[in-house]
Amino acid sequence: MTDKTYVFGHTNPDTDSIASAISMANLQTQTGRYAESYRLGNINKETKYALDTFNMQEPELLSKIEDHTNVIMVDNNEFSQSVNGIENAHIQMVVDHHRLNLHTSEPVYCIAEPVGCASTILYKLYRQEDVTITPRIAGMMLSAIISDTLMFRSPTCTDQDRITAEKLSKIAGINLYDYGYKLLEAGTDISDCTAEEIINIDSKDFMHHELKITISQINSSNVDEVFKRKPEIEKAIEAKIKKENIDLFVFVVTDILEANSRVIVLGNRTDIFERAFHTELIANTTLLKGVVSRKKQILPAILQGIDQKIEL
């Protein structure tokens, strides 16, 4: 019991990275192993809402780890999205639902499944170990599933996520849909953010055939309200494009009620976006009906758009 295990998700943590770290650390502790959850960045507003609702403390911030530290990676398996020093850590376990990009020098315990949320896998581990899920832990895990699947409407969502969320809502003693929309809504508040902050809330860069593509995404329950700030958002995007030599910047505002996305697309390669979605941008914008997932919908279409151009 002397060797503590550090449990954490990815940098720029979302609700799943925090919830699955908390629930995994608890599962370890309940089965006699000393573990603590950590966060690799600031808590966002959605996660704060979940923590406040279920009366949970936010995990401590972790900026680096010593060599040979015992760690459990949840909701992530890529060193590039993990803590400083992860290369020399002793990885005990990985629980994730993303693509795999992992090298270890020794065999490790790894469970990866193509489900919508890491907390859905954690639920099964609690069942396997026969550990009781408290209402507060259930509330956090439920929040993670709602968040990752955008209330079951993301194409990443599976039946397992839906069924697990139903069960967790009963344990947590709350109405899934009432709570769910409040949670998602809490994450959409950008009233006190500058345009620069808005485009960096959840921004990811991708390189493909020497093109740098940035896809930034926010959720909103009032897309029109966001688009009232379009001029200043465009200015912030233009500045970032210039500073970081970005070829294509896609700013995605996902409507959590309608499950559509309205985008602002800038850069000198907007032709890639237009080809990818068979659309024409008018004043740098268009509506993508039924599109909510960066991972499953937007990114693959853009990569294919680039590949097609190369083949032409």
Place this chain on the structure above:
Amino acid sequence: MTDKTYVFGHTNPDTDSIASAISMANLQTQTGRYAESYRLGNINKETKYALDTFNMQEPELLSKIEDHTNVIMVDNNEFSQSVNGIENAHIQMVVDHHRLNLHTSEPVYCIAEPVGCASTILYKLYRQEDVTITPRIAGMMLSAIISDTLMFRSPTCTDQDRITAEKLSKIAGINLYDYGYKLLEAGTDISDCTAEEIINIDSKDFMHHELKITISQINSSNVDEVFKRKPEIEKAIEAKIKKENIDLFVFVVTDILEANSRVIVLGNRTDIFERAFHTELIANTTLLKGVVSRKKQILPAILQGIDQKIEL
């Protein structure tokens, strides 16, 4: 049911690679998914003994796969030890007990555990899916555990492997130890092999700080008999060292009854071996008491031996 899934282990297959491919393909089929097992090389004598005992056919040989083929990797997750074309396959699932070295472009189902044998994990999957294990399948899975753990004496062996083997022996209706020694014994027959064949039965290369190390291992129930052929084996090793620019060649003859290993060590960097094991080679040979695992005992010691030298 039109899309067949190809199930296979690693190249130069051992009993676990064949048994876990067979049992995984069967598990898929029993749960309504069309899958077939394959082998990525010739069957060794130990595996042949197991197949014959349990009246199983050897899987078909697979030398390459088409793009987008559905595959399940068992007992391996490294592309370098897999079939030609694996890079462009659609990996549905990975079940393994080795270190992880895997990149995928999409989320996959991956179960890796630090147990002694992939078939030990397969046993749990059968239980999870509530699929009956037939005596013949149980016999193959049991053979894999006996083989990988050298009858539970390898340091890679866990309690889970032992318990699973006991259960499987009951399903298969055989005496674990009686059968086990016959199985291991069957794998030791080198009477019809040339010296060159002997040193290539199970040979793995490793690069470390620009040094090329080759560790070749065979099991034996009569080490003295093997060492009667020492002169011709040494000649074959010297030829291989010259041809392939090997710095250190370690030929390991593991005594399956005593759980020791006697080695022949050649190359211009035998000093690394001597430092690694705090021993002195006499006529190129020494006895390593209690050493049976290349992965857990021999390789780590040699790598450390190299690192120490560099620090000096």
